[in-house]
Structure formats: C-alpha cells, structure tokens
Amino acid sequence: MTFELVELPSLSRFTVDRSEPLRGDAERLRAGWPQAKVLVIDRKGRAKVGGRGKLLVRRPAPEFGDTPPDDAVFLGEEEGVAHWAVPLADDETDVSAPATRGRSWFGGELGEEPEWLDLRAVGALLDDTGAGLFTSAVALFHWHRSARFCAVCGGATRSVKAGWARECSACGREEYPRTDAAVICLVHDGADRVLLARGEGWPEGRYSVLAGFVEAGESLESCVGREVLEEVGVRVSDIRYLGSQPWPFPRSLMVAFHAVADPGTPLAPADGEIAEAKWVERSVVAKALAAPGSVPDLLLAPGASIAYRMIQSWVAAGG
The missing domain is CATH 3.90.79.10 (Nucleoside Triphosphate Pyrophosphohydrolase)
Incomplete structure (x- = not known):
C-alpha cells in the first residue's frame, strides 16, 4: 500500500515571506521597524500565547527601542509588516506591555490571560503564521546560543545579517544556522x-x-x-x-x-x-x-x- 500525508505537519506551516535579500539591508530594516511586530522567546523556548484560538502574542517593535536590538532576528515580512523575534534576557522572568496587554497582535481580543507555552505544547493549535514564526524563532535562538565562538579560531562571534549569520571578531569568518x-x-x-x-x-x-x-x-x-x-x-x-x-x-x-x-x-x-x-x-x-x-x-x-x-x-x- 502507499499513502500521503493528509495535511502539512504542524511545524511545516509558514506564511511569511522570509525576505532573504532584506537581511543585509540595514537601512530598509530600520525603516520598517516602527510598524514591525516582535515575538519574545524565553530561555526555555517558550512564547506568550493566549486567546480562544491560541494566538501568538506579539508586541509593537517601538517598545524595544528606536531600532532593532542587536540580538533580534528578522523572521520575514507579510503584507508590508516586518516580523522579528527577540530573546528574553537571562534575568527576566516575564515581559508584559501594560498599555497593550490583553490584545492579540492579529487584531482580535484575547479570550483568556496569555501564558508562556512551548512549541511542543501549542504548535498544533496555532494558526499557520504563528506556527511558522514560533518555529523559526526557536530554531534561530537555539543556534545563536551554541555559536558564540568561532569553530575555526575560537574568537568571539557577533550576530549579523539580521540574526541569520554570526561573524568572528578575530578572523572574520561567517557562520550560518545549522540544520x-x-x-x-x-x-x-x-x-x-x-x-x-x-x-x-x-x-x-x-x-x-x-x-x-x-x-x-x-x-x-x-x-x-x-x-x-x-x-x-x-x-x-x-x-x-x-x-x-x-x-x-x-x-x-x-x-x-x-x-x-x-x-x-x-x-x-x-x-x-x-x-x-x-x-x-x-x-x-x-x-x-x-x-x-x-x-x-x-x-x-x-x-x-x-x-x-x-x-x-x-x-x-x-x-
């Protein structure tokens, strides 16, 4: 017998244009920052999720500063809106935006208090956009944490290309996310x-x-x-x-x-x-x-x- 998958796997869904050429265009990325949405990922790989439809909570980019933070990663664009993710600092236990708390950044009101959930728990419940953004963000931050030093010379590395590469401060070598x-x-x-x-x-x-x-x-x-x-x-x-x-x-x-x-x-x-x-x-x-x-x-x-x-x-x- 033979058969095919009846639906896409939950974490294979992605609607946002990854916009690879934009990753090296700092000027355009800065120009789109004021209208951008930001997903926050904590050290356990969790994001805030809430609402009857399990919506991924994202925050207005200006809450994080006038320009993208150095550790932010650019996930892509959808309908002219840039999507980014930032890691939660080690000493932070929660992030909340009092002026906007209780709203989904898909535009609808949340039906319940948002909570921190990981991708295994909620990936199948999210819509296509949310599942794709969450999956990419978790993958990138896992990689960044393990690639802080150059594999060739041992020098410290820094995030470049909007989070899609790391550059060695000693030898200039670039490294890209591994799969x-x-x-x-x-x-x-x-x-x-x-x-x-x-x-x-x-x-x-x-x-x-x-x-x-x-x-x-x-x-x-x-x-x-x-x-x-x-x-x-x-x-x-x-x-x-x-x-x-x-x-x-x-x-x-x-x-x-x-x-x-x-x-x-x-x-x-x-x-x-x-x-x-x-x-x-x-x-x-x-x-x-x-x-x-x-x-x-x-x-x-x-x-x-x-x-x-x-x-x-x-x-x-x-x-």
Whole structure:
C-alpha cells in the first residue's frame, strides 16, 4: 500500500515571506521597524500565547527601542509588516506591555490571560503564521546560543545579517544556522499493521514511529534502512518519501518516510534506545487517535510532531 500525508505537519506551516535579500539591508530594516511586530522567546523556548484560538502574542517593535536590538532576528515580512523575534534576557522572568496587554497582535481580543507555552505544547493549535514564526524563532535562538565562538579560531562571534549569520571578531569568518538531517519512518506490513516503539526513558505506554540522525556520507533512504534495523532488528523495503518538518529541539529537520517490513520477523529492540516495540492493528491505532487514553498502553505522538501526522495519515489510508 502507499499513502500521503493528509495535511502539512504542524511545524511545516509558514506564511511569511522570509525576505532573504532584506537581511543585509540595514537601512530598509530600520525603516520598517516602527510598524514591525516582535515575538519574545524565553530561555526555555517558550512564547506568550493566549486567546480562544491560541494566538501568538506579539508586541509593537517601538517598545524595544528606536531600532532593532542587536540580538533580534528578522523572521520575514507579510503584507508590508516586518516580523522579528527577540530573546528574553537571562534575568527576566516575564515581559508584559501594560498599555497593550490583553490584545492579540492579529487584531482580535484575547479570550483568556496569555501564558508562556512551548512549541511542543501549542504548535498544533496555532494558526499557520504563528506556527511558522514560533518555529523559526526557536530554531534561530537555539543556534545563536551554541555559536558564540568561532569553530575555526575560537574568537568571539557577533550576530549579523539580521540574526541569520554570526561573524568572528578575530578572523572574520561567517557562520550560518545549522540544520541536522534526521529520518523518521512509519513501518507497516503493507496491510493493516504498523510497527510502533517506545524509547528508553519515555513514559509507560507512549509509542511512536522510528527515527534517527543521518550520518556523514549517508543517503536518507540508507539511513531509514540502517536505523530501523539497528533499533528493532527488522529489514525494510519499498521505502517511500512522505514529507518533512523542522524540529528545532535544537535544530533538526525531520524527513519522513514509510516502508514495509515482515511482521513475522522477531523484534529485537536496541538496548539503551528502545524499551519496547510491537505491531499494532490499524483499528486499535484509530481508536487511540480518536480518543487519547482510551486504549490501555497506547499513547501516541503529540499533535505538533510529524510522527502524529504520519500515523494519522496511515490510519486514514485504510478507509
């Protein structure tokens, strides 16, 4: 059997024009600053979210000064409005704008007090614009925190190009945000069973599909075959691409596939990686998706993950 994702993964949505040429145009960026909107991200990767529709709270740029702060990152433009993000300082625990508190910067009134939420918790609930801005901001700030020194000479680096590069103060080398490729694969039997696994350290009953990082010199398809064999001891065939999703924890790009395996092959969960693995009938997975907690010992991946969308799509393909 074959199938496609029924919807874009939650964190793959993005409506704002990234406007790459603008990143080096300081004059234009300053000119657009007075009308810009700013997303604030704290040290835990959380943003303020509120409202019945879980709207991402953004603040008017002038609250942060007459020009973009040195640590601000430019996320793009939409309908002539620039979108930026700034990191919350280490010694700050909250940011609130008394004159504007209680309003969503999409224009509607919030129906509840905004609260700090992380991307895993709220990514699937945000609209397309909010999900894309939040995902990009979290990915960039993770990178900035890990790239403060030059990988060549060890010199201190500073943010340049509106947050999309860092320049070494000693040798002048520029470094750009890194993305680590990882594969994630839904293994099925070609009919009505799917192979699910529980990682070491996961809560009891939490299951998902298999995933792993791509190694140097390895193709995506080769990585799928290797990771599944290493993690559960089965060989796969008919590897098919499904889609991709950024996963900025801290900087992965999850590339999704599905593949076929023989359910008669004994499972051999990898010590230290996989606590349990099992084949599950489509009807059981469908019930677990429809009513989380209704199937004992089967809690599935959360909605913000591409794993959720993969499992949902496989269930839907069975009619």
